[in-house]
Amino acid sequence: MKNIDPKLYQKTPTVSVYDNRGLIIRNIDFHRTTANGDPDTRITRHQYDIHGHLNQSIDPRLYEAKQTNNTIKPNFLWQYDLTGNPLCTESIDAGRTVTLNDIEGRPLLTVTATGVIQTRQYETSSLPGRLLSVAEQTPEEKTSRITERLIWAGNTEAEKDHNLAGQCVRHYDTAGVTRLESLSLTGTVLSQSSQLLIDTQEANWTGDNETVWQNMLADDIYTTLSTFDATGALLTQTDAKGNIQRLAYDVAGQLNGSWLTLKGQTEQVIIKSLTYSAAGQKLREEHGNDVITEYSYEPETQRLIGIKTRRPSDTKVLQDLRYEYDPVGNVISIRNDAEATRFWHNQKVMPENTYTYDSLYQLISATGREMANIGQQSHQFPSPALPSDNNTYTNYTRTYTYDRGGNLTKIQHSSPATQNNYTTNITVSNRSNRAVLSTLTEDPAQVDALFDAGGHQNTLISGQNLNWNTRGELQQVTLVKRDKGANDDREWYRYSGDGRRMLKINEQQASNNAQTQRVTYLPNLELRLTQNSTATTEDLQVITVGEAGRAQVRVLHWESGKPEDIDNNQLRYSYDNLIGSSQLELDSEGQIISEEEYYPYGGTALWAARNQTEASYKTIRYSGKERDATGLYYYGYRYYQPWIGRWLSSDPAGTIDGLNLYRMVRNNPVTLLDPDGLMPTIAERIAALKKNKVTDSAPSPANATNVAINIRPPVAPKPSLPKASTSSQPTTHPIGAANIKPTTSGSSIVAPLSPVGNKSTSEISLPESAQSSSSSTTSTNLQKKSFTLYRADNRSFEEMQSKFPEGFKAWTPLDTKMARQFASIFIGQKDTSNLPKETVKNISTWGAKPKLKDLSNYIKYTKDKSTVWVSTAINTEAGGQSSGAPLHKIDMDLYEFAIDGQKLNPLPEGRTKNMVPSLLLDTPQIETSSIIALNHGPVNDAEISFLTTIPLKNVKPHKR
Structure with a gap:
């Protein structure tokens, strides 16, 4: 098997040390990058209070530093209230947060690391105790602002006619207001509308007069209508511009067809047919452009090993991805058999990527092909090859270096044929896991100054400042700083109360002419408006077909300002890879619009398109996420920097993915993906291949499709206990032993296997109790x-x-x-x-x-x-x-x-x-x-x- 030397993993068990209470006090990993090298012993240490609550954890890197510098703090310190809930959480990455609960255990007051005081008000004890409002006050403000108000329906006949009795019918939040207008008998959302704040207005829903609040809102009201069957499966959805999507299911409740009707036009098919295996995995799908995609799986493990996309009308295969894994599920090679082997400058260029890992399953080496003129990866995006030309591709090799805390510290890129050789150095703080590109500073002692107290990076690159709102969400990026300040080029964002990005505005100044690009995000619809100082130059609607099988289908409909060399109502089928990255775009005739390949951590290696205009309208790229003008990828809970393989801010979920709050997918970006910016998983991709019927359940913030009024009570992230080792050698156990488990006999769905979770540096990510887990109980006092x-x-x-x-x-x-x-x-x-x-x-x-x-x-x-x-x-x-x-x-x-x-x-x-x-x-x-x-x-x-x-x-x- 390629790139695997069994000696690398010899004598590298994961050891867990317990105290006399059965609590894990040490996690010991053995790190090795070469088969003949001596393993590096890495010990993560944990302490508990007298009640058995985890109150301190420190990783190997910081523990070693603490031996010579007593001012070094542990990664995490926790204090608890009398009921065992976290009262104070102190993180070297995310700062200090205090949370007070009320007598009912509900979050009442939170003081964030940046000094923001959040207060929640609930109904009185004589009522159900529902949330009424959220108030926030920054250290600079003398009084608090009410940033969220929730209005609950009563019991009137009109409300009961729409099944709204007792429901939250209006939610005023940080983006505007969401109105729930009708529910079905099964509780699914039939009608819902949203109205955004005026651009210059910040949320402050003070007082009780809703008429006053209406003056803070923009004029446009966006309404989404849906219908469902008796089981709650989505049948049709009409977006805010009148476009209708229709879905159909087979007898097992799995999607087997979808259609789209643009407003004022006839219905067109998106999915013609879908075929599933007995295990519920997708085997074959045919789209409206007559393109067929077929999937193949490894019989023993049910891992995905092949994705073939082809036109039935000719012999050319458009994409034929072949995956090879090591015994524990790490991807070790990806080959595209649809592409031919080329020769350029006396080198053989194969359409294949290979990957090598260390004993902790961190990616340490990757090979592949790239454009000959690609240059050094940065926040800027490379120009595509026009037209598509794969004769000028060349080989590259990348090596990755990590410190003992799991921080990526160096990316070395080598391309001998073009001499495109460079090293990207990343400077890590000597007191935390905060890190920046070395061009910002090479002094570890200065890194923390480039972050705020909550672990949010303040500078993207030199001259580009970042601003964050009171909830730790990226609010603004200054793209170009000018002397007068007011004319800075900038991109700014607005989010709903549950964290979904609702608005993106890019403002640029050129030749005394200001240009503004505005994107409004709605269920299955993006409204993209471009204006200059005097007029609207482009009015574009991007309709996203929510259920298009593997391909994410986007339709570009121009109301005005359509470019000349692109058709109106263009359908773009995006075909992705194992982790959801968009690699191939086809039009409604099955012809290639663009092709793209990626480096392991998300940079673009190959980028070709049939014309520049069509290329400029591709926005969904690596891992199926949107790439902004900043070069950042928006994941939902966080933004990602692909040029250094790190998150822009600390993990809001705390230790759910380990003590390092900035590490990307456990440094295994080829096998794992992060669906929303909280933690890595492989199940997300597999679930997409086993798509069942669609309901109105709330989607992740980055991919909202049919969002009901979502009231998510903020709570302090609870510490994830150290997990026990289950095996001393690589096995086929799933990652973290808590994400996906091999299906037991008799189950109708076989879950794919993924890398073993106990091979992860300083990791306490997926919680597993050290206590007894038997559900049996003694017969004493047992009675019904x-x-x-x-x-x-x-x-x-x-x-x-x-x-x-x-x-x-x-x-x-x-x-x-x-x-x-x-x-x-x-x-x-x-x-x-x-x-x-x-x-x-x-x-x-x-x-x-x-x-x-x-x-x-x-x-x-x-x-x-x-x-x-x-x-x-x-x-x-x-x-x-x-x-x-x-x-x-x-x-x-x-x-x-x-x-x-x-x-x-x-x-x-x-x-x-x-x-x-x-x-x-x-x-x-x-x-x-x-x-x-x-x-x-x-x-x-x-x-x-x-x-x-x-x-x-x-x-x-x-x-x-």
Whole structure:
């Protein structure tokens, strides 16, 4: 097997050292880059308080520095409140954050590292306790500003007619206002509109007069309409400009066709057909441009090994990517058999990339091909070859060097045929993991001065300053600094309350003529407007087809200002690689628009197009993300610098991906991807290849498609506990042992395998408890408790018997196995394989020891679709149904448990405190239960959310 020497991994186990409480106090890794070299022992040290809470972690690099300099601090220090929640988090990368919760455990006051005070207000105790507002105050401000206001629907007939009773119907946030106008009976969003703030206006929703707030908003209102089937699968979506997307599914609920109707035009097909394997993996798809893509998988591991894209009308294959892996799932070569081997300047140039790793699975060497005139990689983008010409490609080799903390410190590039040889040096702070390009400073002691207290970089390159808002989101980049200041070239951004980028404005000054390019981001639609000092020069709508199989389809529709050498309503099918990077663009006839290949950390190596105009309209590139004029990639939660392979700011999720808050995908960028800027995964790409039916579940901030009003309560990132080693040698275990796990026998979907997670420098990323994780409990005090519950539902009992004999299910149901898997994370068995994407995403924010309170907040403060909500109060209407809906009585006997220290503790007398959740099971163990539910809310008016189906045998009709 290529690029693999087994001797490299000999005597490089991962060792975990436990104290007498079963807590991991040392993680020991052995690093080696050559088979004959001596391994470097790297020890990550952890300390705990008397309660067993992790209160200190330090990586090998900083520990070594601390031996000669006592002023060096650990990577993280934590302090906890009396309930065990993080009270103060001090990070060398992200600064010091203090979070105070109220008596109900909800976040009340947060003081960020930059000194911003955030205060949240909730409803009074006599009401459900929902969030009402968020106020923020910077150190420079004398009073606070209310940056978010939430308006909740009442119980009027008009509101109930649209299923809005009890819903957040208006959310005024940092971008403007989102209005929820109609919900379906299943809780999916039928109609929603947004209205942005005036460009010069900052969010400040003070007072109670909404009329005053309206004066802060721009005139344009953007409305998105959707329809769904009875299962909650999206059928049609009409965007803010009247373009309609239509989707269809097979009997298994998997996507098998999609269509697009531009406003005022006839419908056109986007996906003609899709074929899946028995494991649910995509095998073949045919698009509206008659291009066919076929997938092949390794039989033993189900890893993707081939992607072939071709036209059926001729013999030419457009793309034929072949992947080869090492035994643990690292990609070691990618070959494009659709391309021919070329010869240039007496060298053989093959369409192949190879990759070499160290004993910690960090990429240390890569080879491939690049354009002969590419030059040194920087924030600037290379010009494409026009027309496409692959005769002037040359070979390159790149080597990567990392320090003992996992920081990329050097990129050496060599291209002998063109003498394009250079080294990119990165200067890392001697006190943190903050780092910058060495052209900014070569002194490690000066690096921290180039960041603010929260770990946000203040300078991109020399002369380009960065400004951040109160929430740690990039607000402005100064592209060109001029003496007068007001005429600086700049690009600035605006985000919604849940972190989605809603607006991008690029302002440039040239020859006494100001030009402004404005991009408004809406569900499946981008509005791109270009204006000069006197007129609008371009009005472009970019329609993104949300479900186009593997290809991301974008349609360019000009209202005005269309360039001459490009067709209006041009369809651009983008075909990507394993990590989602856009490599091939085809038009509606299957003809090549552009081709692009990338260096491992995201720079462009090859870039060819059939004309310059079409090339200029490609915005989605590396990892399927948008590249801005700054050269940065926008991922959702963070921005990424591809020329140095680092994030621009510290990880807002804390230690979810280890102690180094700037490291990109564990220094393994060919195998892993980061879907939103929080942590790496391989599951995201595989999930895209096994696409199931589409619902209105909230997408990640970088890829919003059908966004409901999303209320995400900010909480302090919890420390991820050190994880135990499960193997001393490379195995086929999945990354982190908590991301994807090999499917057990009997499962219908086989998950692909990925690199073993215990080979990662100073890593405590994917939490795994050091405590006992058995769900069994002693028989002491075990007895069932009788529950009488009520559910309002527009379906009569007779209709339930005839059409829904299985009982009440969630809109996005978990089967029994998945529900057991989900519940088991609260007792230390953190296996998220095959769970829904949004469920996994929320689990990842809960830290090493998720609590039932986390699940309760998730259900109450988000539009969760994976539970069935009922109440023990007969006057409570469940699920937003109208008062005239049939009421169903549910009787069942269940065991009730608290979870303390990740162990089930029986509660035979039930809960004694309001809003303190408990777990309900029909057997004493999670792994044998067929009914699993969360009991939360007031003690005498319990709110119960079922993870499993409510059997109809327990249901009877009830008269009001």
